[in-house]
Amino acid sequence: MQAGVPCAAAAARGAGIGLPEKAGMWKGIRWRMKNSFFRKYKNEFALYRIRKKLLTIIAVLLVVFAMLTMLLFYLSERSSYQKNMAESNEIMASQMASVYELYMQNVKEIAHDTAFNNQELFHLSAGERQDPQAKTKILDMLGSISVMNPYVHSAYLYYEEEGMVYSSISMPYSITPLENFGDKVVFEQDSAAKPYQVAPHLLHSTAAMSDLRKQPLIISYVVPTASRNGTVYLCVNVNTRSLYSMILRDFELEQNKNFYIVDKEGYVVFHRDSEYLFVKQDELPQKDDVIRSEAYSSILGFTFVFESTVPPLESGLLRFSSWILGALCVTMVVAIVSVIYSTLPIRKMVQVAKKSNLRDFLAKSGGSADTTFWDRSMQECKNHVVGVFRIASHADAEEFLNQSIKMSAENEKDYQFLVIKMSGETIAIIFGNIRHYGDIQFRQHVRTQCEKMCATFRAGEKAYCVVSQVKTGVEQLRDGYRECCETFRYQYLFPQQVIVWEKIDTALPGYPFPVRHERHIINNLMAGKGEACLRHIDEIFADFRSGDYLIKDSEINRYLAVMQENISLRLETLPIPIERPARHGFDACATLDEVYTVFVGYVHEILVQITNRPREPENxxxxxxxxxxxxxxxxxxxxxxxxxxxxxxxxxxxxxxxxxxxxxxxxxxxxxxxxxxxxxxxxxxxxxxxxxxxxxxxxxxxxxxxxxxxxxxxxxxxxxxxxxxxxx
Missing domain, CATH: 1.10.10.60 (Homeodomain-like)
Structure with a gap:
């Protein structure tokens, strides 16, 4: 019976039996369609699951490989890094000792030359020194020593016969008996036959007694001279803080470096932090991650110590490994979660990966860029232009990124584009020439579009853009990106929101430190002449804006910071002390006008105090x-x-x-x-x-x-x- 059923069914179909057989046919068609759809999407879902598993395994292997590679690299490079740092410290310590010896030798020559050339003043008797003209000549001689040498703080002349000390500064008076003299310790040495040097000590004359930072730290050199009226002592005082400021122009000390001086007894006689003055070297805070080098000067009898703090990532294997392990674990978890729960198609995921590859290609040296994910029209572009935008904050950068993508999409008929977020505040846009414009016309069109992007942005004043030259081929895009990044270093000189790279003339000379203007600013400031100060400040900033020099923003900030420090040090020499204002930083400034406002404000604070202070006849x-x-x-x-x-x-x-x-x-x-x-x-x-x-x-x-x-x-x-x- 079962074997005959198909035959009967076939015979019925052949006989044209209608409705019951037609219903069965449609049921079979529906079953076949459903089964085919399920198989199709079942295979596709299986493919996605396989791809996700593969991506997960690859991500884990890459993380493990990266961790082992970085760990091995750290182990191999740490010892050589510390060795190079130790050698560099020894060289710096020796150079600092040599420079100090040079300056101190100059001070000794000044003292001996002054004693030799002014013998008539040394041989004056007590009665002759009562003459006002004689007193004036003695004080003029002492004052000339301080005026001609910026690192010389003051000078004394002590007549042992009558016990009177003549001083270029008031302690408390210019002519004072030795017992009332504020710095009589320099004449208490038992050496009347040969010159001697007095160890660094604080001079309590121009600042509050409680604030060590306002008290000059003095090294004294004394030249005794025998005369017919007894021994006369000439003392020249060197301000170590001013001397350190002058040396700082040649030796830039970074934040992780420190320098101090130790005498023969092991006491710290100079330190950037006044808290550690006159403290035993052994009592200074000891750190494990500090490399210390010393250079002893037999001429000065001091030991010059130079310290470098090893960066945190170089301070220990455990800390380094823990940080890397934690970061990579987080990266691994994020990668796995992103792969498993991502709903993006595989093609788009590949595009994201290749766009990241292009970002690395632009930002780093070496390697090649993968542009297979570009649209066909982008690949057909004969040349490209790179525009790099720098936004003030991360939140504004996200908003600008979305806006730029939208605006570029609206103008895709004129050019092809690719938006790449390089960092938190930096966005790069690659424009492709699809209309075969000429290079000049195409670049001008890109510049106009960038200006429009900045103008329509909500926080447009916080956006800054640089447009590169026209580039042929993807390999030249890296050069275009570097051109833009290099231009960002000269933002003060080019305050426009959108600038082309050609405005940077690399053949221009650098701007030297404005020593002459600095001297006039300080002299006029000390005299309370604000208009003269402002005139010299305007001349400095006019040089910055003139276009005759190529100077980076960081160099301008450093020059002005050094001038602030020198002005602050000069305040210590005023007969009537004034409050030392806080130094203003320039790193937060976005334009040269903002830098000008900050610096002029600093000078104005000092000028107000100098103008309002009581006047003395000598001023x-x-x-x-x-x-x-x-x-x-x-x-x-x-x-x-x-x-x-x-x-x-x-x-x-x-x-x-x-x-x-x-x-x-x-x-x-x-x-x-x-x-x-x-x-x-x-x-x-x-x-x-x-x-x-x-x-x-x-x-x-x-x-x-x-x-x-x-x-x-x-x-x-x-x-x-x-x-x-x-x-x-």
Whole structure:
């Protein structure tokens, strides 16, 4: 019976039996369609599961491989890294010791030259020193030592005969008995026969006693000189903080480096942190991750110590391995979760991976870029332009990324584009030329589009863009990206929101440190002349904007930071101390105008304090001008323009001061001072007329004779003859 059923069914179909057989046919068709759909998607689902498992296994293997590779690399490089750092520290310590020896040798030469060239002042008796002119000459000699050498803080002259100390600064007065002198420790050495050096010590004269940072740290060098009235001691004081600031221009100390000086007894006599001054070296905080090198100076008797802190990732195998293991574990978990629960198609996942490859290709050296996922129209572009955007914050960068993708999609008929997020605040857009524009026209079109993106962005003022040159081929895209990144280093010089790379002229010279402007700013600031300070600051920033120099933002910030430090150090030398304002940082500034505002604000804070402080007679401009003329009238090149340049004053003001003080013009006053000085030299009788003429500043003897007769009514020879009887 069962074997005959198919035959019966076939016979029925052949006989044309209708409705019951038709229903069975449609049922079979539906079953076959359902079975076919299930098999199709079942295979596809199985393929996705297999791919997910493969991706998971690959991710795990890559993480393990990366962890082992980095660990082996760390083990092989750590010892050589520490060895190189130790050698570098030894070189730096030796160089710092050599530089300090050089400066201290210069101080010794200054002290000996001063003692040799001013013997007449050293041999003055107690009675002769009571003469106001003698006191003035002694104080002028001491003041000239400090003025001519920025790292020299002050100078003393101690007459053992009467126990009086003459000082270039008030301690508490310029002329003080030894028992009342604030720094008498320098004269308590039992060495009257040969020069000696006094170890670093604090000078309590210009700052609050409780704040060590405001007290000058002094190294004193004393030269004893025997005279007919007893021993005279000349002491020259070196401000180690000012000396350190000068040396800092040549040696940039990073945050992980430290430098200090130790004396023969093992005490720290100089340290950037005042908390550790005069502390035993053994009592300093000890760290395991510090590499220390020492250089001993037999000339100074000091040990110069240079320390480098090993970066945290180099401080220990356990810390390094733990950090890497934790980071890779998190990466592994994120990768597995992303692969398992991702709903993106495989093709899009491959595109994301290849886009990451392109990002690495742009940002790093070596390797090649995979562009197989580009659209066909992008591959057909004959050239490309790279535009790099830098956004102020991460949140704004995400918003700008979405907006740029939308705007680029709206203009896809004009160009092809690819948006790549390089970092948290950096976005790169590759524009492809599909309309076969010329290079100039295509680049101008890209620039216009970038300007539009910045203008329509909600926080447009926080967006900054650089457009590269036109590049042919994907291999040149890396050069375009580097051009843009290099331009970001000169953002102060080019404040426009969108700039092309060609504006960076790499042939321009670098900008040297503005030493002359710095000196004038400090001098005018100390004198309370705000307009003159602002004029020199404007000249510095005019140089920055002139386009004659190529200077990075970091260099501008560093120059201004050094100037702030030097201004702060100069405040310590003021007779009336003022509060040292906090230094302002420039790293948060986005434009040169913001940097200018911060620096001018810093100077203004100091200027307000200087302007509001009580005035002393020695700070009067008239006194400064007349004292300068008194010291230099015998120089044959003295003139109004030179004095104006040195004192940062106008020539008209100097001429008026001289007129009010002497009722003579400037040239008449100089001639008068020279003739009066020549009378002293002629009366002495030890010099010829020609020698006297040259000594007081006259270039030609006949001119000296004529001026002498005009003022005195007799020639120099007649004057000598008239003086001879009185001398006899």
């Amino acid at each position: 009067n401009v008239n006194t400064v001008v007349l004292e300068y003329i008194e010291k230099n009238f015998c120089q044959n090149d003295i003139c109004l323009s030179k004095i104006a340049e040195e004192l940062s004053l106008s020539a008209n003001l100097i001429s008026r001061i001289v007129k009010e003080a002497s009722h003579r013009s400037f040239s008449e006053y100089i001639t008068y001072k020279r003739i009066q000085r020549s009378k002293e030299l002629l009366a002495d009788g030890s010099m010829s007329i020609n020698a006297v003429s040259e000594a007081v500043g006259f270039t030609y003897p006949y001119y000296f004779i004529r001026k002498f007769k005009e003022l005195e009514g007799v020639t120099p020879g007649q004057y000598i003859g008239a003086q001879t009887p009185s001398d006899g």
